[in-house]
Amino acid sequence: MKLIYVILDGIGDRPIKALGKRTPLEAAKKNHFDELAAKSKLGLIWTVGREIAPESDAATIALFGYNPFECYKGRGPLEAQGAGINLRKNDVAIRCNFALDRNNLIEDVEADITNEEGKELGKIISKKIHSIDGVRIIFKHTVGYRAVLILRGKNLSPRISNTHPSYKIYKDFVSEALPVRNNTAAGKCKPLDNSKESAFTAEIVNKFLEKARILLIKSAFKHKVNTILTRGAGSELPKLGKLEGRWTALVDMPAEKALAKLMGMKLEKKAKGFGNLAKQALKLLKKSGAIYIHIKDTDILSHKGDYEGKKAVIEKFDREFLASLIHSPAFKDIALCITGDHSTPCELRAHSSDLIPVLLYVPGELGDCMRFGETFAAKGSLGKFSSNRLFNVLQKLLLFD
Numbered sequence: 001m002k003l004i005y006v007i008l009d010g011i012g013d014r015p016i017k018a019l020g021k022r023t024p025l026e027a028a029k030k031n032h033f034d035e036l037a038a039k040s041k042l043g044l045i046w047t048v049g050r051e052i053a054p055e056s057d058a059a060t061i062a063l064f065g066y067n068p069f070e071c072y073k074g075r076g077p078l079e080a081q082g083a084g085i086n087l088r089k090n091d092v093a094i095r096c097n098f099a100l101d102r103n104n105l106i107e108d109v110e111a112d113i114t115n116e117e118g119k120e121l122g123k124i125i126s127k128k129i130h131s132i133d134g135v136r137i138i139f140k141h142t143v144g145y146r147a148v149l150i151l152r153g154k155n156l157s158p159r160i161s162n163t164h165p166s167y168k169i170y171k172d173f174v175s176e177a178l179p180v181r182n183n184t185a186a187g188k189c190k191p192l193d194n195s196k197e198s199a200f201t202a203e204i205v206n207k208f209l210e211k212a213r214i215l216l217i218k219s220a221f222k223h224k225v226n227t228i229l230t231r232g233a234g235s236e237l238p239k240l241g242k243l244e245g246r247w248t249a250l251v252d253m254p255a256e257k258a259l260a261k262l263m264g265m266k267l268e269k270k271a272k273g274f275g276n277l278a279k280q281a282l283k284l285l286k287k288s289g290a291i292y293i294h295i296k297d298t299d300i301l302s303h304k305g306d307y308e309g310k311k312a313v314i315e316k317f318d319r320e321f322l323a324s325l326i327h328s329p330a331f332k333d334i335a336l337c338i339t340g341d342h343s344t345p346c347e348l349r350a351h352s353s354d355l356i357p358v359l360l361y362v363p364g365e366l367g368d369c370m371r372f373g374e375t376f377a378a379k380g381s382l383g384k385f386s387s388n389r390l391f392n393v394l395q396k397l398l399l400f401d
Helices: 031-038 056-063 075-082 115-128 196-218 254-262 274-284 297-303 307-326 329-333 387-397
Strands: 002-008 041-046 092-102 105-108 135-141 146-152 167-171 174-177 227-234 247-250 290-295 334-339 356-361 383-386
Touching: 002 307, 002 387, 031 307, 031 356, 041 387, 056 254, 056 387, 075 092, 075 146, 075 227, 075 254, 092 196, 115 135, 115 146, 115 196, 135 196, 146 196, 196 227, 247 254, 247 274, 274 290, 274 307, 297 307, 329 334, 334 387, 356 387, 383 387
Parallel strands: 002 290, 002 334, 041 383, 247 290
Antiparallel strands: 041 356, 092 105, 092 146, 092 227, 135 146, 167 174, 334 356
């Protein structure tokens, strides 16, 4: 059986008073979602851990059956790989956010800048900062407010803290998202152990951030961006065994691209527009056994606290992607799983440990005869379980040629 596996980033939410005490998913007008849900099994899952608010990359690793605590090595190496940078031995890669700081408080941890503005800011920094204390500095913009920093030299260590106030190291390289957003002070980079290498690396990061801040304050974009936040330092990619069968990935972001490659998936350029994306997935399934699709829009709007926008994106996904998919003759032989990598409640504007709704449609199997939303998923026949168990179920469905 063929499979389409859709990850709606940050889809889970909490009841919102302005939406009649419903979540954006429950408040959305989604006829096709609900039609499908009536024929599907529903449930709630967690990814990295039952009480952990995870980052998207570690959560995605968990959604494909891997244990992040055993294989995850930090966000930075994935961002570098997704941006086309091959790490050398002893390099330290760090994920960066352009941000806005006012009076030593972060006003916007995810600066509202365009790709073009981000590229220009990346050039400003990369042209002026080449090395610090004998360590080569490589800085590259990736997407929107995101960038990646590579430290290349001797005596470096990835065992350093995040400066991003919304993420702290939970265990080893796995970070936990915190329910703090704006009006919070950025942290100083600190060593996470007693080694000279960690202390030296933290010092280099702090010096880089100070130099970058001076350049950003002088830039034409200082009203939007005047600082950089760092997180997820690492020196190597996670060692992921390749998935069984023929998988194709339709993803946008650097980390998800890197993960797809590491899992042995074929990367295809993602079609624009949900309707075109559904048609692309159906076409690719003629040669692939399974399609992995990652939708970032829901999470972006959640981080902005835009519950109306999140609801609207869900409605658009319903009337364009799902309408095109479920009305196709080919859909009769395709299993479909829709879930998220984590919940991002609009009231928090941050990731949370709330359980994530999951919908599993298998042709010919009876469904739960309910609509799709957090409340219904809590009553679903799948129950509450880990993403590892979910992926085991999906693997059993797949009969690859």
